[in-house]
Amino acid sequence: MADPAALATPSVRERAALPPVLWPLLFGNFVIGAGVMVVPGTLNEISHSLRVTPATAGQLITVGGVVMCLGAPLLAALVAGWDRRRLLALSMLWYALLHLACACAPDFATLIPLRALAVISPAIFTPQAAACVGLLVPPQDRGRAITFVFLGWSVASVLGMPLGAYIGGVLGWRAAFVAIAALSLVAGVWVWRTLPDGVKPPALSRQAWAQVFASRPLMLCVAVTTLYSAGQFVLFSYLSPYYRQVLDASPGTLSLMFMWFGLFGFIGNMVMSRNIDRIGADRSVLLAVGAMALSFIVWPLGTTLLTMAAVVVPWALGCFSSNSAQQARLVGIAPALAAGSVALNSSAMYAGQAIGAAGGGWLIANQGFGALHWAGLVGLAASMAASVLATRAGLRAA
Numbered sequence: 001m002a003d004p005a006a007l008a009t010p011s012v013r014e015r016a017a018l019p020p021v022l023w024p025l026l027f028g029n030f031v032i033g034a035g036v037m038v039v040p041g042t043l044n045e046i047s048h049s050l051r052v053t054p055a056t057a058g059q060l061i062t063v064g065g066v067v068m069c070l071g072a073p074l075l076a077a078l079v080a081g082w083d084r085r086r087l088l089a090l091s092m093l094w095y096a097l098l099h100l101a102c103a104c105a106p107d108f109a110t111l112i113p114l115r116a117l118a119v120i121s122p123a124i125f126t127p128q129a130a131a132c133v134g135l136l137v138p139p140q141d142r143g144r145a146i147t148f149v150f151l152g153w154s155v156a157s158v159l160g161m162p163l164g165a166y167i168g169g170v171l172g173w174r175a176a177f178v179a180i181a182a183l184s185l186v187a188g189v190w191v192w193r194t195l196p197d198g199v200k201p202p203a204l205s206r207q208a209w210a211q212v213f214a215s216r217p218l219m220l221c222v223a224v225t226t227l228y229s230a231g232q233f234v235l236f237s238y239l240s241p242y243y244r245q246v247l248d249a250s251p252g253t254l255s256l257m258f259m260w261f262g263l264f265g266f267i268g269n270m271v272m273s274r275n276i277d278r279i280g281a282d283r284s285v286l287l288a289v290g291a292m293a294l295s296f297i298v299w300p301l302g303t304t305l306l307t308m309a310a311v312v313v314p315w316a317l318g319c320f321s322s323n324s325a326q327q328a329r330l331v332g333i334a335p336a337l338a339a340g341s342v343a344l345n346s347s348a349m350y351a352g353q354a355i356g357a358a359g360g361g362w363l364i365a366n367q368g369f370g371a372l373h374w375a376g377l378v379g380l381a382a383s384m385a386a387s388v389l390a391t392r393a394g395l396r397a398a
Contacts, residue, residue, distance in 0.1 A: 018137065018141065018144065018145055018148055019136060019137065020194070021136055021194055021195060021196065022133070022136065022137075022145060022148055022149055023190075023194070024187065024190040024191045024193075024194045024195065025088075025129045025133070025149045025152070025191070025195075026148065026149050026151055026152040026155075027152060027186075027187050027190060028088060028092060028125055028129060028152065028187045028190075028191055029125070029126055029129065029149060029150060029151075029152025029153050029156070030152035030153070030155045030156045030159075030160060030183075030187075031092065031095070031152075031156070031160075031180070031183045031184050031186075031187045032095070032121065032122045032125050032126055032152070032153075032156075033152060033153035033154075033155075033156030033157065033160060033161075034156040034159075034160025034161065034163075034164060034180055034183065035095060035099060035118070035119075035121075035122070035180045035184070036064070036068075036119065036122055036156075037156060037157065037160060037161040037164065038160075038161070038164040038168075038173075038176050038177060038180055039057075039060045039061055039064070039115070040061065040161070040236060040237055040238075040239060040240055041161045041162070041164040041165035041168060041176070041240060041258060042164060042165060042168030042169075042173035042176050042240070043057050043058060043237075043238070043240040043241060044168075044169075044240050044241055044244055044254075045168045045169065045172060045173040046060070046108075046111075046173045047241070049172065049173060049174075050107060050108040050111065051108075052108050053365075054238065054240075054241040054364070055238075055361040055362075055364045055365045056108070056361075057108070058237050058238060058357050058360065058361045058364075059112075059357070059358070059361060060111070060112065060115050061233070061237045061353060061354070061357035062353075062354045062357040062358045062361070063112055063115060063116050063354075064115055064116065064118075064119040064350075064353070064354075065233075065350045065351060065352070065353035065354025065355070065357060066350075066351075066354045067116045067119050067120065067123065067350075068119050068122050068123045068346070068347070068349075068350030068353070069347045069348070069350040069351035069353075069354060070347070071119075071120055071123030071124070071347075072123045072124075072127050072343045072344070072346040072347035072350065073340070073343045073344055073347050075120070075123055075124050075343075076127060076128070076131075076339060076340065076343035077209075079124065079128070080201075080339070081200065082200070083197060083198065083199065083200055084128060084129075084132045084195065084199040084200065084201070085191065085192065085195040085196065085197055085199060087124065087128060088124075088125055088128065088129060088191045088195065089188045089189075089191045089192040089195075090188075091120075091121045091124040091125045091128075091188075092121065092125065092184045092185070092187045092188030092191060093184070093185070093188045094118075094120065094121050095118060095121035095122075095125075095180075095181075095184040096180075096181040096182070096184035096185045096188065097181070098114060098117050098118035098120075098121075099118055099177045099178070099180045099181040099184065100177070100178065100181045101114050101117075101118075102114045102115055102118055102177050103174040103175075103177040103178050103181070104174075121184075122346075122350075123346065123347075123350070126150075126153075126346055127342045127343040127345070127346040128201075128339075128343075129149055130146050130149060130150070130327050130331075130338075130342045131201050131338055131339040131342050131343070132199050132201050133145045133146050133149055134201070134331065134335065134338060135199055135200075135201060136199070144273055144274075144276070144277060146324065146327050146328050146331060147269065147272055147273035147276055147321075147324040147325070147327075147328060148273055150269065150320070150323065150324040150327065151266070151269050151270070151273065151324075153269075153320050153323070154262070154265045154266040154268070154269040154270075154320040154321075155262075155266060156262070157258070157261060157262030157265040157266065157316075157319070157320065158259060158262035158263050158265065158266045159259075159262065160262075161258045161262060162255045162256070162258040162259035162262060163179070163255070164176040164179065164180070165240065165251070165254050165255045165258050166251060166252065166254075166255035167179055168251075169250075169251025169252070169254065169255065170251060201338075201339050208336070208337055208340060209340055211334075211337060212334075212337050212340040212341055212344065215333070215334060215337070215341075215397070216393040216397070217333050217390055217393040217394040217397050218330060218333055218334060218337070218341050218344075220386055220387075220389050220390035220393055221326060221329055221330055221333070221341075221345070221387075221390045222341075222344050222345055222347075222348045223348070223386045223390075224285065224289075224326065224383050224386045224387045224390060225323065225326050225345050225348035225349050225352065225383075226348040226349075226351050226352045226355075227352065227379050227380070227382045227383035227386055228289050228292065228322060228352070228379065228380055228383035229348065229349045229350075229351070229352020229353055229355075229356065230351075230352035230353075230355040230356040230359070230379045231292075231296075231352075231356065231375075231376040231377065231378065231379025231380040231382075231383060232292065232315075232319065232352070232356060232376060232379075232380075233352060233353045233355070233356025233357050233360065234356040234357075234359050234360040234363070234372050234373075234375045234376040234379065235296075235299075235356075235360065235372045235373055235376045236356070237353075237356060237357040237360050237361075238360050238361075238364060238369070238372065239257075239258075240254060242369050242372070243257055243308075245369070246369055247302075247304070247305055247308060249305065253305060257305070257308070257309070257312075260309055260312070260316075261312050261315075261316045261319075262316070263316075264312075264313050264316035264317050265316045265317070265319050265320045265321075266320075267316075267317065268288070268291075268316060268317035268318060268319065268320060268321040269320045269321045269324055271317075271321070272284055272288070272321035272324055272325055273324065276324075276325055276328055281325050281326075281328045281329035281332055282329060282387070282390070282391040282394070284321070284325035284328075284329075285322055285325045285326055285329060285387050286384060286387050286388070286391075287318070288317070288318035288321045288322035288325060289318060289322055289380055289383050289384050289387065290318070290384060291314040291315070291317050291318035292314065292315045292318040292319060292322070292380055293377060293380040293381060293384065294314040294315075295311055295312055295313070295314045295315035296315070296373045296374075296376050296377040296380060297377060298311055299311060299373035300373075323345075323349060326345055327342055327345060330342055330345055333394055333397075352379075356376070356379070359375060360372055360375075363375060
């Protein structure tokens, strides 16, 4: 079995290519992302099958966001001493079993707690996979490696969410959940067979956690993630019913729209991965969030499926690349505190999902779909302002 320390010190010749051990982490993030997004993708089918309104069904996203928000930092402390090979493989096994249980839920009241248990895995896998990357690559490749691993989320948006939406539209939402369970088993086996033993990022002490919370640059970065995540999920949570009710999209068209979004999300993350170390993580975040804000500004122009396909391109380019850049930004600010700061960043992302989904549901119930993009734009604009403050705080701290 390979020694993690040896993987972290490749020769100069080998530094051009990232180690193969990162691939199962990328695939694991793909499955995690597909599972998180399976609810927005099948929201119409869940709503119809369980006889609840789309706004009520959207609370599955809110509940999941709350669990992932609270779980990411708490579980980071709980599993600090675990070998990452075992931890990440077991989290994928848990994901598989709980998605099977969700598929068997007889009603919405049963599905809610099962979904809450299922999303414990995203609270563990994504932040802990990112935190252990520092032990698998040399420091100069850390930003590129973290964004590479996070490409899994972009691939999930290209393939996972559209496929889930299509399966849900044709075979029902339960079949989509079963598909996620099967992929989770594959990811768990791949992680188990590939990741070396002994990958244990140092546990953060209480003093280290206190340093994380006392760091103005780190906490402002966490606020940036919360704000842009909330801004997006006001609208993203309800894209499926929006496309169906406002643009009259069929299940096949809906799947193509999600695939289109995901394709440019993947492109955005690829571009970010290749250029982040050159242009800097701070500037990368600002560019990504600004691109998303542009889509929300021109959202009213998307009156047909074709014009909407053009409108969502900037949003897609910044959607996943922004979080990749944020993780690299946090690791760069304080590498020794990365286990805690990256977990908090994941927590912030999921908190934003919960806030956005809840707010979007309220807006739909009270004002309809027309106000969603304006509310989202407020969150994105606030995120850009917080990002500028975070950059200034980092310069002062340095």
